[in-house]
Amino acid sequence: MHDNDTFDEAELQALTDRAKALPRDIAPAPEVWATIRDRIERSRVRTLVPLSSTDLSQAGVRVPDEPSRARSPRTLYAFGAAAALFVAVATLVLVRDGADESTARPVAVGPNSGPLTTASTSIESVFAEYDQATTDLTNDLAQRRSRLQPEAVAVIDSCLTTIDRAITESRTALADAPDNTTIAELLQLTYQQKIDLLRRAADLPLGSL
Amino acid sequence: MSPLLANQPRPTPGAVTDDVALAQRGDMQAFERIYQQHAGRVNALCRRLAVDVARADELMQDVFVRAWEKLESFRGESSLDSWLHRVTVNVFLASDRTDKRRRAHEDTVDDDHYALSAATAPVDVGGRIDLERAIATLPPGARMAFVMHDVEGYSHEEIAAMSGIAAATVRVQLHRARRHLMEALG
């Protein structure tokens, strides 16, 4: 038989009648709701996850070793700190303090139920860590600045000005609306862009541009 | 001139019930009331899509957790039952895709495999073949098409809209399902 074959009408009618007669309401087991509720409660925590801003220096192309560029140990430390921060933030879990079950919801901007907090630290301290990581990278850039091409320095400075302005605006807004997860996540992305830019700047060949 | 949405007021509940509106703002008790009201309808669909009870319970959980996450997008243009059925179909198909990818590493996946093993063969009870058991032997796509169309009463187009599967494909799957079931019930 093929997909275009026709059925005996009486047979088909009998089948569809039996299908229609099947119960369309079957009570679930009593414990199902408890499991659903528990999963939803667990999902009320928000995880700040670094985005897929791919590190382009991680070339998927297998090539001979690139010429080494001298990096100060301080730069390597700053990179390591930034990487550790990414990992930390990737696993960071935010829990609403004293969440009222009737109002707290993970995604909506709801009533002001207090600032987003982690299990052990506040979001402010998270961004303070970002500030420290970017400060280390910025200091490293300062040491190399005079050896970079002026055009490259101008591009980096322009971008840092843009990014820092965005960070200031976002942090001000977040201070007024600490529950606003959209602003918090956009702020996190802005910090990540700053770290990425500073890392790229540290990777610029001397005399670049 | 295009509509500027910024100044539109929040719509008053109509098809969006009070419980839905409360749940959309994070009221878990309201969501539990929604669950109690609709769980039976959703569970019936889960039982028939997922074949065995354990997997049906898992599917139920996944459906309502997803419904909680996506409830903000419910705007009352359909009944909540239909909306929940839509979520059920999506979750079911997504899990089936995951299973397929896993099975692809183990053996050849045959979308047209109509299981009729001893464990799942329809049971002849008093001379009548158990339709539920026969439905369970259908492959996922055909099973979904038959359950949604012939049991739940959705049209081909509605099923296509819910599932993202072309209406023509739904028709083909339904035809195959009916053919298999009529042979099995023979």
Add this chain to the structure above:
Amino acid sequence: MTRRTGVVAFTLITLGFAGSALPTDAPAQQAVSRGWPLNAEGAVKVYGDAGSIRIIGWDRDSVAVSGTVANVAKFFAGGDRNGVKMGIETTTGASKPSDLVVRVPARARVWVRSASSNVDVSTFSGALDVSTVGGTVHIQSTPTELRAESMNGTLDITASPAYLRLKSATGAIMWNGSSDDVGIVTVSGRVVVTAGSVHRARVETIDGDVRFGAAFTAKSTLEIDTHSGNVSLGITKGSNAALEISARGCDLFGVKQGQDRALSVAAPPTKFYKSIGQPLLGEPSINIRSYKGYVTATMQ
């Protein structure tokens, strides 16, 4: 076509000068012409300085480089059948332009690093990774995967790799093609995407404006995040998507009036929802967030 193998012999022209006095009519540049055998999927790494680098894919199991190198620069190269490395290093003073044309096996893995060289890639279908600081990158090709990065140079890409990553600081990013997995990141660059179809795409800017046009299936995902950039979204007719937009304001053109809902929040951005066609529930869709910018969505 039968692939020819074997060593391709070229003449190496000596660079640099002997003696203590330069002839007064010495040429400003020296010619380069070299070649090496390379496996069909071997790796090629090219370092540039200033000027141009052109990558051309061909059907031979070899790498051939030709071009001109400024007198103040030095051409270096080496490798084996699995990988070849070559490039330009400026020996003294400011960079002077050098121009290289590098022919590579069409399915090789190519990696280009440049300070301000303009990079051009054509008829290439392997894996490609290009990074320049100030130069422009122009790719019209069919790489299987593509990464391209510039600080302030323009990325002008016409390609449909399965995997695509584009990044700039202030340089404009223009992409025309289709892809399964797209990531575009810039601080202030303007982003213009004319995509056939995308499966999963993500765009991030700080204040760069974004124009993104594509056909969206019910299974497509698009995320655009920007602090203050404006976003213009073009949705091909027949697309299926659920829009969720957080912005200062949002205009929808050509979209059927429906039960749109604006969810006002105490502080911007404001959230908007709109379904296009028949989106799947529980499936990813189009999510745009701009803290200070405006979003325009147009059905095309």
